Amino acid sequence: xxxxxxxxxxxxxxxxxxxxxxxxxxxxxxxxxxxxxxxxxxxxxxxxxxxxxxxxxxxxxxxxxxxxxxxxxxxxxxxxxxxxxxxxxxxxxxxxxxxxxxxxxxxxxxxxxxxxxxxxxxxxxxxxxxxxxxxxxxxxxxxxxxxxxxxxxxxxxxxxxxxxxxxxxxxxxxxxxxxxxxxxxxxxxxxxxxxxxxxxxxxxxxxxxxxxxxxxxxxxxxxxxxxxxxxxxxxxxxxxxxxxxxxxxxxxxxxxxxxxxxxxxxxxxxxxxxxxxxxxxxxxxx
Amino acid sequence: xxxxxxxxxxxxxxxxxxxxxxxxxxxxxxxxxxxxxxxxxxxxxxxxxxxxxxxxxxxxxxxxxxxxxxxxxxxxxxxxxxxxxxxxxxxxxxxxxxxxxxxxxxxxxxxxxxxxxxxxxxxxxxxxxxxxxxxxxxxxxxxxxxxxxxxxxxxxxxxxxxxxxxxxxxxxxxxxxxxxxxxxxxxxxxxxxxxxxxxxxxxxxxxxxxxxxxxxxxxxxxxxxxxxxxxxxxxxxxxxxxxxxxxxxxxxxxxxxxxxxxxxxxxxxxxxxxxxxxxxxxxxxxxxxxxxxxxxxxxxxxxxxxxxxxxxxxxxxxxxxxxxxxxxxxxxxxxxxxxxxxxxxxxxxxxxxxxxxxxxxxxxxxxxxxxxxxxxxxxxxxxxxxxxxxxxxxxxxxxxxxxxxxx
Numbered sequence: 278x279x280x281x282x283x284x285x286x287x288x289x290x291x292x293x294x295x296x297x298x299x300x301x302x303x304x305x306x307x308x309x310x311x312x313x314x315x316x317x318x319x320x321x322x323x324x325x326x327x328x329x330x331x332x333x334x335x336x337x338x339x340x341x342x343x344x345x346x347x348x349x350x351x352x353x354x355x356x357x358x359x360x361x362x363x364x365x366x367x368x369x370x371x372x373x374x375x376x377x378x379x380x381x382x383x384x385x386x387x388x389x390x391x392x393x394x395x396x397x398x399x400x401x402x403x404x405x406x407x408x409x410x411x412x413x414x415x416x417x418x419x420x421x422x423x424x425x426x427x428x429x430x431x432x433x434x435x436x437x438x439x440x441x442x443x444x445x446x447x448x449x450x451x452x453x454x455x456x457x458x459x460x461x462x463x464x465x466x467x468x469x470x471x472x473x474x475x476x477x478x479x480x481x482x483x484x485x486x487x488x489x490x491x492x493x494x495x496x497x498x499x500x501x502x503x504x505x506x507x508x509x510x511x512x513x514x515x516x517x518x519x520x521x522x523x524x525x526x527x528x529x530x531x532x533x534x535x536x537x538x539x540x541x542x543x544x545x546x547x548x549x550x551x552x553x554x555x556x557x558x559x560x561x562x563x
Numbered sequence: 564x565x566x567x568x569x570x571x572x573x574x575x576x577x578x579x580x581x582x583x584x585x586x587x588x589x590x591x592x593x594x595x596x597x598x599x600x601x602x603x604x605x606x607x608x609x610x611x612x613x614x615x616x617x618x619x620x621x622x623x624x625x626x627x628x629x630x631x632x633x634x635x636x637x638x639x640x641x642x643x644x645x646x647x648x649x650x651x652x653x654x655x656x657x658x659x660x661x662x663x664x665x666x667x668x669x670x671x672x673x674x675x676x677x678x679x680x681x682x683x684x685x686x687x688x689x690x691x692x693x694x695x696x697x698x699x700x701x702x703x704x705x706x707x708x709x710x711x712x713x714x715x716x717x718x719x720x721x722x723x724x725x726x727x728x729x730x731x732x733x734x735x736x737x738x739x740x741x742x743x744x745x746x747x748x749x750x751x752x753x754x755x756x757x758x759x760x761x762x763x764x765x766x767x768x769x770x771x772x773x774x775x776x777x778x779x780x781x782x783x784x785x786x787x788x789x790x791x792x793x794x795x796x797x798x799x800x801x802x803x804x805x806x807x808x809x810x811x812x813x814x815x816x817x818x819x820x821x822x823x824x825x826x827x828x829x830x831x832x833x834x835x836x837x838x839x840x841x842x843x844x845x846x847x848x849x850x851x852x853x854x855x856x857x858x859x860x861x862x863x864x865x866x867x868x869x870x871x872x873x874x875x876x877x878x879x880x881x882x883x884x885x886x887x888x889x890x891x892x893x894x895x896x897x898x899x900x901x902x903x904x905x906x907x908x909x910x911x912x913x914x915x916x917x918x919x920x921x922x923x924x925x926x927x928x929x930x931x932x933x934x935x936x937x938x939x940x941x942x943x944x945x946x947x948x949x950x951x952x953x954x955x956x957x958x959x960x961x962x963x964x965x966x967x968x969x970x
Binding site (some may be wrong): 312345346347348349350352356363368369372388392393394395396397398399416419420421422425442443444445446447448452455465470471 | 579587588589590593594595597678736741749752754756817848857859860866870871873874927
């Protein structure tokens, strides 16, 4: 495959909250921070407080995880969070209700982050209608690749929902082109082979991987999996448009004894990550 | 709808791994390139006479193929109906059909330059077969097994360890096969450059359902030739148990184009009809609840699940049938009416194991006992000139702790 220019740059959807946010960040030369929270962990009320605090503390985009019983792409931290959320009775419909409630109080871009089966069981059309009406901005399904996603993409795009797909270190160039062509909003780059979870260091081959991905897309590139500390975020500015932090946030929620404490702890983690994003290597040189 | 043309039956899966609407490839992006590599290497190997020669040698000298097709004279007399033949996969090395696929995939792993294999196991038969093949081919091996299954299949845990395999207990979920597959997939996505995931049933993302079927179709090919030799005609019925469905597909495949051969897959009815008490995905009659098409662990098929798409827990006395989804080719064979599916309770499976032991001198695996139980139910109503082949997919040694409670 040749280095085709990214057609999605002209996509009419690219004027949503996600695209606007990345334009603002780009104008400021600032690395974005995407924060992941499992919805309903430990309750939907707690998630609402945590999301609002995360947004106030500097999270640029928030991924709300729809809990699934068999999260094969996730490590132990998010598996436990999914279990807690399911035990609390969280359903895809209740996560969408949470978005409706959040949308009355914040304009932070919100992405539904799910495995495919819960979306499929609600029905692609019904899910797209409900998610869009609630004020969600995008959808990401971890176990859905572009090849299996044509109905899904059509349903989501028809409701102006961005479809975010993942790229991996194992993806060859021809797949990166396909993934870029199917994505809108941003492209999620998996930093390493493996499941979600905190790690000590960034992979050494990450800069080369990110450069390879950029040959296929003009979309903002968010890097996730193993990004947990301010020092990780501070060096990502030279590599990516945003850092995705998930398990480190979920860890804080797990350690907290109340929703209030969880929100406070997540808030201070997000501030330290965002400080690192602002003071680290600038995006302007890219 | 069994009027479907044989050429259509022979064409599944399509290039995207679809059996009608079922199958496909629903995995995290990291696994797509390795699955494409597997697909490519499998195609190359399939066209390579040396690959077939090596596999045939291992199947013959190491695993013990061909297995006998035994006329079950006493069971036939005892039931007083159809003439019953037993395909003796229980006589294979390691005690079940599973080794057919493990030898094939083990050779593929070597061909891909992978030094390590990962597997999941429920009853432990696939784990033991993988551990055995890894030892034979000089590969490192890690097997994931739910701790509930480790308790009820302790003998197989010890066999795997003796063979040099690392057995890792899985505590999540219902601590059975589904949870072991999740952990195996997590290991694979992490070590994908060095390890091959040796999946043990006709499940998972394309090309696994096809590869596993193809390595097991020797069961049906042998049985077809053997029954023609002994009876000079095709059987009227094939019986096999269905968890993921590998032994059943292995037997059915060679007969799919023979419109007169009826096929019966037997699922685990467990101890009740409500969700959580059984592992029945395809049996339309009988009032079992909770199965709808959905996506689990890489493939689109019938899945036991809640209304919100959360995967349900299952129950079966046999660990190998205790799984919420069924192979996508079975889902399709069921939809088009080419195969029929039914369910047998824990209790009936135990009784069938006892009957087969006493009447025929064979102690079956509890999985295979489900097929025998349905045979015991139906054979007396069949005509004396009807011919049945039942696949005895495994032997019962591993189940002695469970069976000894019922002696």
